[in-house]
Amino acid sequence: MHTLTVELAERSYPIYIGSGLLGRDDLLLPHIRGQQVLIVSNDVVAPLYLDRLKAMLPGKHCDVIVLPDGEHTKTLETLNLIFDQLLLHRHERGTTLIALGGGVTGDMAGFAAAIYQRGVDFIQIPTTLLSQVDSSVGGKTGVNHALGKNMIGAFYQPQCVLADINVLNSLPTRELHAGLAEVIKYGLLGNSAFFSWLEANIDALMGRDADKLAYAVRICCEEKARIVAADEREGGLRALLNLGHTFGHAIEAAMGYGTWLHGEAVGAGMVMAADLSHRIGWLNAVDARRARALIERAGLPVAPPSSMTADQFLNLMSVDKKVQSGRIRFVLLRSIGNAVLESGIAPALLDETLTAGNTLCL
Amino acid sequence: MHTLTVELAERSYPIYIGSGLLGRDDLLLPHIRGQQVLIVSNDVVAPLYLDRLKAMLPGKHCDVIVLPDGEHTKTLETLNLIFDQLLLHRHERGTTLIALGGGVTGDMAGFAAAIYQRGVDFIQIPTTLLSQVDSSVGGKTGVNHALGKNMIGAFYQPQCVLADINVLNSLPTRELHAGLAEVIKYGLLGNSAFFSWLEANIDALMGRDADKLAYAVRICCEEKARIVAADEREGGLRALLNLGHTFGHAIEAAMGYGTWLHGEAVGAGMVMAADLSHRIGWLNAVDARRARALIERAGLPVAPPSSMTADQFLNLMSVDKKVQSGRIRFVLLRSIGNAVLESGIAPALLDETLTAGNTLCL
Numbered sequence: 001m002h003t004l005t006v007e008l009a010e011r012s013y014p015i016y017i018g019s020g021l022l023g024r025d026d027l028l029l030p031h032i033r034g035q036q037v038l039i040v041s042n043d044v045v046a047p048l049y050l051d052r053l054k055a056m057l058p059g060k061h062c063d064v065i066v067l068p069d070g071e072h073t074k075t076l077e078t079l080n081l082i083f084d085q086l087l088l089h090r091h092e093r094g095t096t097l098i099a100l101g102g103g104v105t106g107d108m109a110g111f112a113a114a115i116y117q118r119g120v121d122f123i124q125i126p127t128t129l130l131s132q133v134d135s136s137v138g139g140k141t142g143v144n145h146a147l148g149k150n151m152i153g154a155f156y157q158p159q160c161v162l163a164d165i166n167v168l169n170s171l172p173t174r175e176l177h178a179g180l181a182e183v184i185k186y187g188l189l190g191n192s193a194f195f196s197w198l199e200a201n202i203d204a205l206m207g208r209d210a211d212k213l214a215y216a217v218r219i220c221c222e223e224k225a226r227i228v229a230a231d232e233r234e235g236g237l238r239a240l241l242n243l244g245h246t247f248g249h250a251i252e253a254a255m256g257y258g259t260w261l262h263g264e265a266v267g268a269g270m271v272m273a274a275d276l277s278h279r280i281g282w283l284n285a286v287d288a289r290r291a292r293a294l295i296e297r298a299g300l301p302v303a304p305p306s307s308m309t310a311d312q313f314l315n316l317m318s319v320d321k322k323v324q325s326g327r328i329r330f331v332l333l334r335s336i337g338n339a340v341l342e343s344g345i346a347p348a349l350l351d352e353t354l355t356a357g358n359t360l361c362l
Numbered sequence: 363m364h365t366l367t368v369e370l371a372e373r374s375y376p377i378y379i380g381s382g383l384l385g386r387d388d389l390l391l392p393h394i395r396g397q398q399v400l401i402v403s404n405d406v407v408a409p410l411y412l413d414r415l416k417a418m419l420p421g422k423h424c425d426v427i428v429l430p431d432g433e434h435t436k437t438l439e440t441l442n443l444i445f446d447q448l449l450l451h452r453h454e455r456g457t458t459l460i461a462l463g464g465g466v467t468g469d470m471a472g473f474a475a476a477i478y479q480r481g482v483d484f485i486q487i488p489t490t491l492l493s494q495v496d497s498s499v500g501g502k503t504g505v506n507h508a509l510g511k512n513m514i515g516a517f518y519q520p521q522c523v524l525a526d527i528n529v530l531n532s533l534p535t536r537e538l539h540a541g542l543a544e545v546i547k548y549g550l551l552g553n554s555a556f557f558s559w560l561e562a563n564i565d566a567l568m569g570r571d572a573d574k575l576a577y578a579v580r581i582c583c584e585e586k587a588r589i590v591a592a593d594e595r596e597g598g599l600r601a602l603l604n605l606g607h608t609f610g611h612a613i614e615a616a617m618g619y620g621t622w623l624h625g626e627a628v629g630a631g632m633v634m635a636a637d638l639s640h641r642i643g644w645l646n647a648v649d650a651r652r653a654r655a656l657i658e659r660a661g662l663p664v665a666p667p668s669s670m671t672a673d674q675f676l677n678l679m680s681v682d683k684k685v686q687s688g689r690i691r692f693v694l695l696r697s698i699g700n701a702v703l704e705s706g707i708a709p710a711l712l713d714e715t716l717t718a719g720n721t722l723c724l
Contacts, residue, residue: 076438080507087509090681115477118504118515142480145442147449153480154516319452 002218006137006225011157015136015225017218019210021164022049022125025056031123031159034094037062038086040109041100042069045127048170053100053125063089067105071258074104074143076152082112096121096159102128102175103135103262107153110141114156124161129168129179129213130263133186133220136161138228138241144257148319149249163221165214177299178263180205181244183216184294185270186223189243192337194219199290202297240339243331244270247304250316254308260301267300275360276353277333280345287336292361303358310354364580368499368587373519377498377587379580381572383526384411384487387418393485393521396456399424400448402471403462404431407489410532415462415487425451429467433620436466436506438514444474458483458521464490464537465497465624469515472503476518486523491530491541491575492625495548495582498523500590500603506619510681511611525583527576539661540625542567543606545578546656547632548585551605554699556581561652564659602701605693606632609666612678616670622663629662637722638715639695642707649698654723665720672716 001018016027037060041050046066054062065085067078086095097120099109106124113122126132142153168176183205187195198205204212224241231238248269251260260268274291277283283291296302304313317328329343353360363380378389399422403412408428416424427447429440448457459482461471468486475484488494504515530538545567549557560567566574586603593600610631613622622630636653639645645653658664666675679690691705715722 076442080438083507083514084509087507087513087681115473115504115514115516117513118502118517140480142477145445145449147446151449151479152445152477154477155480319449 002214004218004221004225006157007229008157011139013158013160015161015163015221017132017163017165017214017221019165019214021162022052022167023056024162025058027160027162028056028123031121032057032060032096033121034092034096035059035061036091036095037098038082038089038091038095039064039098039100040067040082040105040112041065042067042102042105044069045101045105049100049127049167053098063091067108069101069104071104071144071252071262072256074108074257076143079108079112079143082108083116086112086116091116091120093117093120096123098123098125100125100127101131102126103131106131106135107141107150108143110139110156110158111143111153114141114154119156121159122156124158126161126163127167128171128175129217130175130182132163132168132217133179134182134224136163137221137224138238149252149257163217165210165217168213169208173299174261175263176206176208178261178267180298181263181267181270181295181300183220184298185241185243185266186220188270188274188291188333188336189240189331189339190223190227190337191219192335194223195294195336199294202294206299236341239329239341240331243333243339244273246317246328246330247272247313250313251304251308253316254312255305260305264301267295267298268302268304271295271302271360272304272353273330273332275356276330276345276350278361279349279352280332280342283333283335287333288361290336291333303356303360306357310351313354364576366580366583366587368519369591370519373501375520375522377523377525377583379494379525379527379576379583381527381576383524384414384529385418386524387420389522389524390418390485393483394419394422394458395483396454396458397421397423398453398457399460400444400451400453400457401426401460401462402429402444402467402474403427404429404464404467406431407463407467411462411489411529415460425453429470431463431466433466433506433614433624434618436470436619438505441470441474441505444470445478448474448478453478453482455479455482458485460485460487462487462489463493464488465493468493468497469503469512470505472501472518472520473505473515476503476516481518483521484518486520488523488525489529490533490537491579492537492544494525494530494579495541496544496586498525499583499586500600511615511619525579527572527579530575531570535661536623537625538568538570540623540629542660543625543629543632543657543662545582546660547603547605547628548582550632550636550653550695550698551602551693551701552589552699553581553585554697556585557656557698561656564656568661598703601691601703602693605695605701606635608679608690608692609634609675612675613666613670615678616674617667622667626663629657629660630664630666633657633664633722634666634715635692635694637718638692638707638712640723641711641714642694642704645695645697649695650723652698653695665718665722668719672713675716
């Protein structure tokens with residue numbers, strides 16, 4: 001097992017990464033200060049792991065809420081179901097919420113913890129590759145609004161994160177691939193050596209090699225923890241984590257949340273970002289093709305939905321949180337491992353990327 | 363005009379108190395950093411003061427949402443109307459929300475600002491006595507849940523507060539009295555000299571003497587700012603501000619939010635707290651009667667609704683946020699101006715207070 005500490009002064013917390021952690025009461029219990037616990041899970045994960053988690057909480061008063069799975073459930077209405085449960089069972093300020101599930105479960109449980117009685121403790125047990133590498137670090141919590149993704153939320157840190165690599169064995173293949181999109185993102189945006197490691201090991205990761213997965217999760221968490229520690233509330237550096245997300249969020253919104261998985265949209269979005277980086281003269285053609293090739297090998301789409309028009313992209317991207325004074329800020333690549341924020345993109349070049357379809361990066 | 367600074371390190375902010383401040387662009391504009399503003403008001407206050415506020419924002423892109431008035435509207439559903447407006451008009455992270463209204467408007471606009479895009483700026487322009495003395499200081503924002511008041515919320519500080527004493531001239535008498543409940547609270551809990559001043563000046567305050575009102579608002583804000591600065595997130599000291607509120611919240615919940623005004627419930631709640639303080643041997647009979655007398659002179663109820671039973675009180679008080687490990691914590695008085703937290707109350711004495719009705723403190 002590896003322990004990584006996210007350094008945020010009095011809000012610092014450990015991430016435990018390893019095989020078989022679901023069962024390690026000794027790791028979990030020291031982070032629960034009261035007697036009350038609410039486990040927030042979803043209807044896919046709960047049948048597999050809920051009993052194992054409950055067995056780790058001897059002597060605690062343990063309530064459970066099982067939510068329907070999927071990005072389309074990440075709403076204020078679903079959040080209110082968590083509050084109903086907390087209040088019905090009279091959970092006090094000293095209670096702890098435990099998120100057992102993927103990114104959607106973690107985002108909602110974390111946000112519920114952030115605003116229940118103006119803030120109670122929570123613990124993340126991410127059960128997807130995407131949530132292990134990404135949403136467990138950084139304290140972003142929240143829900144979607146019909147007019148925009150993640151528009152309502154809070155920065156809120158967990159007491160600890162338990163990333164059990166074994167649970168990835170039950171992950172559907174499509175979600176494994178979607179998780180690899182975020183893994184690749186960390187190589188692309190700030191660690192070219194890790195990108196090369198991924199080129200050499202992508203097949204092992206696709207085959208769920210536990211040691212390789214644990215290594216990848218650890219490196220991604222370290223990369224993200226480093227960035228978040230330097231910029232907890234997204235002043236600048238942290239915005240680099242949105243590589244591929246400006247395009248990706250537009251794809252998710254256009255197709256209806258949940259039609260494309262978040263990681264799939266980010267996969268195509270990163271190819272678009274690489275393509276645009278090449279068109280403005282930053283990323284060379286060889287590296288743009290390397291980016292596309294690795295994303296393709298990870299089983300991810302390398303072009304946006306053919307039904308989407310450039311106007312649709314521009315319209316959806318202009319409501320994204322990354323907009324400042326009406327100008328869209330993109331995360332683009334100078335080279336593999338070196339991402340930069342840029343808001344002065346020539347509209348003609350952007351239009352080329354938005355209409356390139358299957359010829360992105362080629 | 364008086365300027366009071368609430369000292370909270372990088373979240374410090376000024377409260378401006380005086381007559382005719384609605385019209386002082388020079389005070390407001392330095393606290394608005396972007397071009398976008400959303401004014402959140404209600405259907406009682408907007409017809410009176412909205413135009414005057416808009417005239418203070420030359421050159422800003424100014425949207426408005428007017429919500430129905432009343433405590434029963436303080437819900438997640440109403441909050442979502444604010445988000446609809448923000449997203450429809452594409453408000454970005456640099457936007458500023460301005461609350462123009464009483465405590466309900468301020469609580470909702472502040473909470474909306476706290477969680478829109480994980481936090482944007484907001485400014486309070488409180489238009490009731492209650493919100494000027496109380497909800498403008500301390501950063502508590504939030505909404506109610508069907509099972510409990512203020513159960514969903516955040517600690518979030520405004521950029522500034524503009525307390526214009528002139529707007530109190532349009533306040534309905536019943537709301538003026540409700541506001542005086544919170545004014546009296548600050549005398550009772552920590553400032554016996556101010557309590558004596560109130561005994562001498564309550565009639566002038568009831569007659570809306572502008573100078574006396576400005577003085578009272580200022581002292582209350584100073585008292586609260588002192589307490590909040592020492593305990594921003596309610597570790598201990600800050601809980602004293604809940605004098606009368608444990609009983610009061612139960613009354614509000616039992617009668618249905620908005621049936622009794624918050625200040626009315628707190629008025630009766632403070633008489634109950636004084637009564638219980640006397641029964642356990644802390645507050646002497648003379649001071650208990652002084653507390654009751656001043657609250658009565660302020661036009662407030664000095665007994666709970668006759669329809670409420672002791673069981674109803676106990677049941678509702680046990681879901682309050684002030685509960686720890688199932689024990690109800692009360693704010694009680696050792697003397698006028700000296701409040702203390704106490705959770706070890708003998709059930710028999712509590713029962714006497716809960717059933718005393720019109721004989722409280724007598």
